[in-house]
Amino acid sequence: MLKSGLNERNVLYRDKLLPDARKRYLEKMAMIGNLDPYEVPSRECTRDPDDLPPLTFPDIFVYLVCGVSAYTEAQFRNFKSMEAHVQFTNGWVHDLEAYKSPSCENTVVRTKVMHSQRLNEPPLKPWVIVSSAGKVECAHCTCMAGIAETCTHVGALLFKLEATVRIRGTKTVTDVPAYWVLPSNLSKIHPEVGYRINYTSSVAQRKTLDQRINMQPTAPAIRSRAQKLKTPPGNLEDLSPLLDTLLHHSKAVGLSGMEKYYAQYTQHTAAAPSSALPPCLAKSLYDESIDARDLSAVLLACEKHINAVSVTEEQAVAVEEYTRQQHLSSAWYDYRSGRITASKMHAVYATSLERPSHTVFTQVCYPHIQHTVSTVQTRWGISHEGDARKAYTESRAAYHTNFKIEPCGFIINSSFPEIGASPDGLTMCECCGKGCLEVKCPFKYRSCNIQQALDMKDKDFCLQLSSDNLQLKRHHRFYTQIQTQIFVTQSNHCDLVVWTENDFTVVRVFPDQEFWEPRLQKAQEFFKKVCLPELVAKYHSKDMQPHVPSEKEQ
Incomplete structure (x- = not known):
């Protein structure tokens, strides 16, 4: 939280924090050679994806859910921030900037994140410190919940960092990493006619993004309505070739209730007696x-x-x-x-x-x-x-x-x-x-x-x-x-x-x-x-x- 009643001119951000938050902020600065991420000039930072630390999805889970609060010494268990991927896929997260101090192995990654409701206000400024092994050491944000280190803006930053690193990992000798598949940055919302707006849900947008990163075919974001066709009613005899194909090439559980196919779904796994199995x-x-x-x-x-x-x-x-x-x-x-x-x-x-x-x-x-x-x-x-x-x-x-x-x-x-x-x-x-x-x-x-x-x-x-x-x-x-x-x-x-x-x-x-x-x-x-x-x-x-x-x- 910030102190009230201060003249903000020529006052450092950390000096506007309350005592406990300021003490914690100094501890976080010590992890990158006592540098304040907000005071590092952009010209000294890099936007090269090859310089980003190797963050993975398990690292995000371990930090946001299993991480420990410096204030309460309890686990964060912030499952809500695990849903912050929607801010990333919607383009609220700007380009990533990374800075690695010569005196330590940690890298600070910072960005700007748009307000999801108040679009005309200045963007928020989250940052995270990540070790060379991919461990998230700590985080901060200028939002009201930023000192708690696990707000949704921090989560959105982590998801963009993970997606960028994942694209970097798919690079081959002849291919160029497809960073263009990342959502473009939005700085201003413009009006648009209804039929050109993408109404795809956040879950579907995330699935589409993962498919693009993994170089899989995706459906178009804006679909046209198909004409209704009159299809004659079918019967099981007509479907027999299709059902036979499904039986051998997929896990079609619906076939387990049909007389012709139910025997194929008999459980053949070894039923070891519980007395013979050691405890997990x-x-x-x-x-x-x-x-x-x-x-x-x-x-x-x-x-x-x-x-x-x-x-x-x-x-x-x-x-x-x-x-x-x-x-x-x-x-x-x-x-x-x-x-x-x-x-x-x-x-x-x-x-x-x-x-x-x-x-x-x-x-x-x-x-x-x-x-x-x-x-x-x-x-x-x-x-x-x-x-x-x-x-x-x-x-x-x-x-x-x-x-x-x-x-x-x-x-x-x-x-x-x-x-x-x-x-x-x-x-x-x-x-x-x-x-x-x-x-x-x-x-x-x-x-x-x-x-x-x-x-x-x-x-x-x-x-x-x-x-x-x-x-x-x-x-x-x-x-x-x-x-x-x-x-x-x-x-x-x-x-x-x-x-x-x-x-x-x-x-x-x-x-x-x-x-x-x-x-x-x-x-x-x-x-x-x-x-x-x-x-x-x-x-x-x-x-x-x-x-x-x-x-x-x-």
Whole structure:
């Protein structure tokens, strides 16, 4: 809140704040080298999207909902600001300006946001401070609720920043990022005839924007009324070819009530007895009576649950059978919660145990949050996994004796139950023994063949040529993922299938004990020092406010 009765001429914005708000404002300034975001000249800022911090949708959720207020020490839980996307899609948010102080790793991003009701008033000026890892450290706005740091104008800024970063991530070697799909800035509202006005709802506008960012076809915003056609009544016999097509190519639940098709909808998932299944860590360990800010109490509680992650061989088998639908099963996410999975092992090995990346521990402890985010890359991989598997099976069957691929669920190794893996299949043949399968359909190289992808010399591409043979790069995150799958499943090897529309290849990867041992040790330490305190008391997510040095420390 602002002080009243002050002569505003030559008075700094922060000096007009009440004492508590001004103290907090100075703390936020300390995060960017004691600079006031409102005093940084525009000529020293950049509007280049490549200079923006890597913000993602989970980062917005973690800040607006799970973040902690500096005033009340309670979680924000501002679900209303999660709806601020409407201000962004309507064009109320102006261009983003970013400034990174040479003395710290944080970046301040600021903009102007139009009033949604009072259009003739000067726009509001929100800003956010984001770390180099994408964590939202704090925020501010000149609106009445701005000192609370989670107003809708801050939310609208975050959504525009996330959309801009997402477009930047779809850039390829030959394509230019399509920043033009972002809503244009509105500075003044002009009258318009009714039939030219877009009456599309905010939900539909957001869906259309996501489709454009993901390079999917969209319907026109303004539609013309179609003429009514006289259609003769149909019957089930006429619809039979259509219903047969729906049965094989979609999840048409309406067919489950028809006599001809109901048998196809019988539940075939493994009904594991509840006594054989271990408890889910995220559901069984949390104790809300523990003060998350009392480290000694948290550590004492963790000692009592140090063996909660252990499973027997029977329980491990039951979990694997019960989760074979993988991402289509809620139980798959439940048993992944709190365990370091193969796909997260690379990030866990790279993060600090003392100050772990909030993105990493959030994805490990709460994988269902990431599940809510769907990108064109993930949808491409999922939709073409069957094509890659078919090509792999046909190429291997002729050269292996009694070759077969079995589906699998979430696999936990009872020797190190803190870790789990969900390969795309388990392979078996008399000549090579047990193996696992990992399929990759890289969206970035979807139109290339493997040689073209190699010629790009892109560090993100997972393969390289060595002595005229294709190899998986040892420093690539896929190598860490596959080594984890090999040791968790106790396989002799893993076949990596890299598939594009024009080509595919198979690279066999063997166990690398020297590579695996330090990562196993780091993952077990990460579980004890990071996952367990978070699962028991939400120690890390409740303590999201960064440390600001006191005057003595400075």
